[in-house]
Amino acid sequence: MSVQSHDLHLLTGVYAVDALTGGELDEFEKHLEQCPTCAEEVRELRETAARLGLATAIAPPPSMREQVLDATSRVRQLPPSGVRVITADGSRRRRRLIRRLPRPIAVTAMAAAIVALAVLQVGTRHQLQQAQTKNQTIASVLAASDARIELGSSTVGGTVTAVVSPHDREAVITAAGMPTPSGARVYQLWVISPAGYRSLGLLPGSSAGAIAPVLADDVQPGDQLAVTIEPAGGTRQPTTIPIVEIRARP
Amino acid sequence: MNTPSVGRQPHGRGHSEGHGRDLAALLAQVACGDHAAFEAVYDRLAGPVFGVARKVLRDPAQSEEVAQEVLLEVWRSASRFDPARGSAAAWVMTIAHRRAVDRVRAENAATAREQKAAPDIGASEDVFELVDLALDRQRIRRCMGSLSSLQAEAIKLAYYGGYSYPEVAGLLGLPLGTVKTRIRDGLIRMRDCMEVSQ
Numbered sequence: 344m345s346v347q348s349h350d351l352h353l354l355t356g357v358y359a360v361d362a363l364t365g366g367e368l369d370e371f372e373k374h375l376e377q378c379p380t381c382a383e384e385v386r387e388l389r390e391t392a393a394r395l396g397l398a399t400a401i402a403p404p405p406s407m408r409e410q411v412l413d414a415t416s417r418v419r420q421l422p423p424s425g426v427r428v429i430t431a432d433g434s435r436r437r438r439r440l441i442r443r444l445p446r447p448i449a450v451t452a453m454a455a456a457i458v459a460l461a462v463l464q465v466g467t468r469h470q471l472q473q474a475q476t477k478n479q480t481i482a483s484v485l486a487a488s489d490a491r492i493e494l495g496s497s498t499v500g501g502t503v504t505a506v507v508s509p510h511d512r513e514a515v516i517t518a519a520g521m522p523t524p525s526g527a528r529v530y531q532l533w534v535i536s537p538a539g540y541r542s543l544g545l546l547p548g549s550s551a552g553a554i555a556p557v558l559a560d561d562v563q564p565g566d567q568l569a570v571t572i573e574p575a576g577g578t579r580q581p582t583t584i585p586i587v588e589i590r591a592r593p
Numbered sequence: 594m595n596t597p598s599v600g601r602q603p604h605g606r607g608h609s610e611g612h613g614r615d616l617a618a619l620l621a622q623v624a625c626g627d628h629a630a631f632e633a634v635y636d637r638l639a640g641p642v643f644g645v646a647r648k649v650l651r652d653p654a655q656s657e658e659v660a661q662e663v664l665l666e667v668w669r670s671a672s673r674f675d676p677a678r679g680s681a682a683a684w685v686m687t688i689a690h691r692r693a694v695d696r697v698r699a700e701n702a703a704t705a706r707e708q709k710a711a712p713d714i715g716a717s718e719d720v721f722e723l724v725d726l727a728l729d730r731q732r733i734r735r736c737m738g739s740l741s742s743l744q745a746e747a748i749k750l751a752y753y754g755g756y757s758y759p760e761v762a763g764l765l766g767l768p769l770g771t772v773k774t775r776i777r778d779g780l781i782r783m784r785d786c787m788e789v790s791q
Contacts, residue, residue, distance in 0.1 A: 356777025361694045362751040362758040386679050388777075391784040393683035395752050396690055398733045399644030403660055404653075407643070408635060411661055415631060415668045423624065423672040501699060520699030 352381055359388035497521055497570065497587040505568050507591045514559040514591060516568060518546060527575040532557060533585075535567040540580045546570065564593030616681035617674070624672035631668055638682070639664060642689040649693035649755040659696055663689045694755045736786035744779030747772050 351374045357363045358371055375382050493505045501521030507514040516532060524530060530546035543559045559568070569585035616637060622630035642663050646656035667685055674684050737745055743765070750761045762772040 353773050353777055356780045357751065357758040357773055359780060360748065360751040360776065361691055362756065362761065362776065364698075364757045364759075387784055388780045389687055390680060390683045391780050391787065392690070392752055393680070393686035394733055394783075394787060395748070396645040396686040397641045397682060398730050399648045399753070400640035401644045401647060403639050403643035404657060407657055407661060408639065411635060411639075411664045412628070412632060414661070414665055415628060418665050418669050420624070420626060420668065421670050421672050519696075 352378070352384075355381055355384045355388055359385055359392050491592065493568075493589045493591065495568075495587040495589040499572075499586050503568075503570060503587045503589060505589050505591070507562060509564045509591065509593060512561055512563060514562045514568065516543075516546075516557045516559060518570070521546075524572050528572050529575055529577060530570050530586075531573045531577045531581070532559070533569045533571065533581060534559060534562055535569055535588075536563060536565075542577060542579070543568075545577050562591050564591055566591045617676045620667075620671045620674045620681050620684075623668060624674070631671075634667065634685075635664060638667075638685050641682075641686060645686065645689050646693045648753045649690070649697055655696065656693075659692050660689070663692050666692075690752070697755045698757075732787060733783075736783050739786050740779045740782055741775075743767075744775045744782070747775045748779045748783075751776055 351371055354363055354367070354371045358368075363371060375385065489510045490506050490508045493507060495503045495505075497503060497518070499522060501519055503516065503518045503521075505514050505516045518530075521530065532543040532546055534541045534543060541561075543557060546557060562568070568589045568591065569581070570587050571581040571583045571585050573582060616634065619630045619634050619637075623634055639660065643656060643660040646659040646663070647653065650656045650659060663685070666688055674681060678684075737748075740748070746765060747758075747761050747767075750756050750764060751758060754761075756764065758772050758776065759769060761767075761776075762769050765772065767775075
């Protein structure tokens with residue numbers, strides 16, 4: 344589906360308001376790299392769109408301030424870098440693009456999302472310490488030099504993302520956009536290897552189908568990570584067809 | 594802590610340029626791990642970030658989650674902000690809008706979006722009633738008023754509604770090409786209008 348560059352130029356507006364999706368988005372972003380006029384127009388229209396956003400300002404819940412400021416002490420900052428993460432238009436990063444990005448960029452991008460999730464799930468001081476230990480392990484997986492990102496679309500909607508370190512034999516799994524299972528059912532996560540099934544536990548649910556990161560140890564290259572829908576409490580072995588399977592590539 | 598730019602908060606409206614410069618300077622300090630500078634950035638932008646998330650997502654709890662993610666992302670990647678490529682506010686709002694839209698689309702992939710869509714069309718009007726704290730709300734309202742109703746409606750559905758442009762076309766019953774050009778023309782007219790009244 345190739346479009347003339349004249350037509351592509353007309354996409355600056357819908358791009359600036361994030362209304363461009365799918366193949367057309369990819370095509371336009373490729374075009375942007377070779378079209379300084381378009382990039383400049385996108386930049387300007389982004390500024391305009393941002394004004395629309397600024398106009399929506401409402402006071403957030405007061406508790407949010409402390410939570411965010413507190414969380415900064417646990418979120419490592421990106422160093423200034425020669426690596427261009429930010430593209431011409433500002434700061435576009437999309438999940439579906441991550442696979443195409445060079446690995447270190449993809450991993451840091453994911454790390455942001457995952458660390459943010461990990462931070463947000465923290466409730467009390469007591470939980471904080473546990474979470475910090477877990478976050479450190481998660482952070483070490485994400486920072487592993489051989490870490491790679493695997494994505495799987497679930498058959499019930501949503502996406503499961505695994506960051507796998509073959510060397511450390513560890514993986515961090517998150518999910519987004521998955522609907523709450525109906526009835527008293529739960530999502531259960533498995534490692535499937537030649538040796539059989541091993542449960543990694545239930546995927547903790549939360550609003551909006553976003554799921555806090557789950558740390559999986561002893562994940563061998565070639566193993567499959569799978570999610571099934573099971574009765575409350577989970578089962579010893581999968582009783583349904585996985586809604587998503589992700590292979591830990593060697 | 595030393596954040597001289599914080600003390601020089603612009604008074605009243607019409608200082609958006611100085612305001613922008615301050616934010617860029619603050620982000621540079623944030624990039625060096627300056628927590629006080631980040632607090633100042635938070636106080637300036639948490640409202641707009643939360644506001645845009647609320648606008649797109651509607652649900653307060655989800656909006657708060659997204660707003661927190663966005664603000665932590667600002668902390669994390671402040672070093673990647675490049676003033677040559679646009680204003681600090683636009684950089685942050687771009688992240689915020691993108692996150693909110695990503696979230697709403699991921700959600701709606703799972704729940705039937707069309708069912709929710711219809712009642713939202715009229716509701717996009719309320720945005721300007723809600724806002725008291727916006728820097729240039731008046732100006733935006735005036736400039737929005739200078740657009741054709743089609744341009745304004747398409748922009749509101751796309752930006753505030755988080756709809757893709759084919760969805761906007763579906764909601765308004767217009768051809769794709771028309772929506773594409775109306776959004777672009779409308780934004781260009783907004784841009785020019787706001788520059789003139791700066």
